[in-house]
Amino acid sequence: xxxxxxxxxxxxxxxxxxxxxxxxxxxxxxxxxxxxxxxxxxxxxxxxxxxxxxxxxxxxxxxxxxxxxxxxxxxxxxxxxxxxxxxxxxxxxxxxxxxxxxxxxxxxxxxxxxxxxxxxx
Numbered sequence: 597x598x599x600x601x602x603x604x605x606x607x608x609x610x611x612x613x614x615x616x617x618x619x620x621x622x623x624x625x626x627x628x629x630x631x632x633x634x635x636x637x638x639x640x641x642x643x644x645x646x647x648x649x650x651x652x653x654x655x656x657x658x659x660x661x662x663x664x665x666x667x668x669x670x671x672x673x674x675x676x677x678x679x680x681x682x683x684x685x686x687x688x689x690x691x692x693x694x695x696x697x698x699x700x701x702x703x704x705x706x707x708x709x710x711x712x713x714x715x716x717x
Contacts, residue, residue: 605716610641646679676703676711
């Protein structure tokens, strides 16, 4: 089951994704989620728990993160993924997260509230 909860903060809408299963498995499922959010809630701002994103996303050499995030930027989507990243030892991943958080379209945070705030400020 997939549930989208629309949240508004500072006049900006985001959808928080809830599911019992991995939602973002590949580029197509990520695009499907973006289009569903746009259609059902009128926003392209996605907040999602990291456990709902395929683990391959966080292994940069697979290219999955780059593909998905490029599609989101191309389609005007923004995403904030929240969760615990402390167990990752990959320097490139930590650098990627750091650089992403300095931008305006992709964020990695510890909590759902932080994720909402990043997309609405």
